[in-house]
Amino acid sequence: EKIPCSIHNNILDGSKHVAAIIAETIRNSQAEGKACVLGLATGSTPKTLYAELVRMHREEGLSFANVISFNLDEYYPIEREAYQSYYHFMHRMLFNHVDMKPEHIHIPNGEWPKDAIKQYCLEYEKQIEEAGGVDLQILGIGMNGHIGFNEPGSSIHSHTRLTNLDNTTRFANLYEFPNISQVPRLAITMGISTILKAKKIVLMAWGSGKAPVVQKAAEEHMTEHIPASLLQQHTDTLFVLDAAAAAEL
Numbered sequence: 001e002k003i004p005c006s007i008h009n010n011i012l013d014g015s016k017h018v019a020a021i022i023a024e025t026i027r028n029s030q031a032e033g034k035a036c037v038l039g040l041a042t043g044s045t046p047k048t049l050y051a052e053l054v055r056m057h058r059e060e061g062l063s064f065a066n067v068i069s070f071n072l073d074e075y076y077p078i079e080r081e082a083y084q085s086y087y088h089f090m091h092r093m094l095f096n097h098v099d100m101k102p103e104h105i106h107i108p109n110g111e112w113p114k115d116a117i118k119q120y121c122l123e124y125e126k127q128i129e130e131a132g133g134v135d136l137q138i139l140g141i142g143m144n145g146h147i148g149f150n151e152p153g154s155s156i157h158s159h160t161r162l163t164n165l166d167n168t169t170r171f172a173n174l175y176e177f178p179n180i181s182q183v184p185r186l187a188i189t190m191g192i193s194t195i196l197k198a199k200k201i202v203l204m205a206w207g208s209g210k211a212p213v214v215q216k217a218a219e220e221h222m223t224e225h226i227p228a229s230l231l232q233q234h235t236d237t238l239f240v241l242d243a244a245a246a247a248e249l
């Protein structure tokens, strides 16, 4: 097993495990009087995690006042206020319910003019660096092994950029949209190299549908065909799985 895995009975237990890692990272930074930089993910996988963080804020006084966040990705083009945008998702699931400072929240802007996107992506990378780099990066994994929206074939050297979505990914995310023609064909995503710069990485996966790709990413040789396998390069990566997603390890 090349990537260490933490296996749990169910999604709630796995999500609580990740929430505890996040809370520890936040509290360590608070103790040092520093900002805590989190890289955050969207999709169905982290929903229970965000609910647990909101609970810890309400019931245990976990504060997000020193947290600076950078989201992995966003559809392009998309209006920020659209229900399907990751901007809307993050506010609905987390930011509206905790004490994050609005100026500490960074999500790639799906409304940015296309002719200025390259510069915008460079700026996004620069903002991460200026914040001190990501302390803890949270990831999900696509059925095809994508992380963020780094589809198969994405280079290990890739940076934040505008990228094409695989049609399989568009269909996987269709449940959020009225029909397939409305699912964007493009996205802004942090690159693989951006992700690998994080000090610590935690990838979550739930359910039997993810079992084959989890096995390939964690145990087989590194390949750009399975972007998540490139995490084997990183010395502090953990996969947090439920029993079903771990079934093929």
Ligand code: GLP
Pocket (backbone or CB within 6 Å): 041, 042, 043, 044, 045, 046, 072, 073, 139, 140, 141, 142, 143, 147, 148, 149, 169, 173
């Ligand atoms: C989405 C996101 C990824 C996410 C993945 C898995 O489209 N861009 O960041 O990890 O695909 O999605 P889900 O968690 O819904 O299975």
